[in-house]
Amino acid sequence: MLLGPSLALSAILFSLGVAGVLLRRNAIVLFMCIELMLNAVNLSFVALAQLHGAGGYVMVFFVMSVAAAEAAVGLAIIIGIFRHKQSVDLRNINLLRG
Amino acid sequence: MTEVVFYVFAAMAVLSAALCILQRSPMAAVLWLVSTMFSLAAIYVLLNAQFIAAIQVLVYAGAIMVLFLFVIMLLNLGDAQSDFRGTSTVAATLVIVGLLAVELLALLYYSPRRLAAEFSQWPSYSDPATLFVAGQITQQEAVARGVVGAVATPLFQVYLIPFEITSVLLLAAIVGAVVLAKRNV
DSSP: OOHHHHHHHHHHHHHHHHHHHHHBOBHHHHHHHHHHHHHHHHHHHHHHHHHHOTHHHHHHHHHHHHHHHHHHHHHHHHHHHHHHHSOOBGGGOOTTOO | OHHHHHHHHHHHHHHHHHHHHHOSSHHHHHHHHHHHHHHHHHHHHHTTOHHHHHHIIIIIIIIIHHHHHHHHHHHTOTTOOOOBOOHHHHHHHHHHHHHHHHHHHGGGGOOHHHHHHHHTTSTTOOOHHHHSSTTHHHHHHHHHHOHHHHHHHHHHHTTHHHHHHHHHHHHHHHHHHHHHHOSOO
16 A cells, blocks of 8 residues: 555655755756655655545646646746856845845 | 565655755756656556656656756756855754654554545545555556556546646746747847
């Protein structure tokens, strides 16, 4: 069955993704940590689909398509920023003074 | 046997994810993330989701990660400086992530037996004892309609409208990526 261990693995991977987003300043590594979090959510969807039927698999498809769209647009934005600043470090991307 | 394989791949996934967020070079981080995604694909197979495992390898480890690698090589970020935040931020991160992990690990109490007890309070469910047997629902569907058919039937019947909206989302992403990456907008 492996439901409990799968959910625990999902929780650990999600926490690692959050840690990466908080620790790093490289914009591309930040995007990769977001992908890691989306993967963790997918794992819990798949694990719970064993109990609740194949609707969880459909949700995995939607998460994957959103992740693909997010990666495409986000990396295009990063390329645009790199063209202006010659850097993807978040310390140099402070146009909004955040 | 299944448990042993599961724990091996789970350890591989956690180790690769930890190395992914700790590697200084973005290129090494991408490769460790690919390793995490392959381990997750193996775990999907153990959870009776063979089609999702194939899609995981094709779309995530194949397409999305190649996109990341391509951008890193295009921007020539292979030999990056250390980009970790300062000590106070690291301490705050450890506290926040520790709390989050404890909260998420509370999901372990989400057991089939407790679920069955909760669902038995509801009148619409017939017999919880037959409803929550290990992986029974998805296995029955896979036997009846095939591995792909078990996914396709709800996708094109129950979730048809969200599926069509997804195509609009992807179209918007394509147009947005082309517009953003063009040199003179």
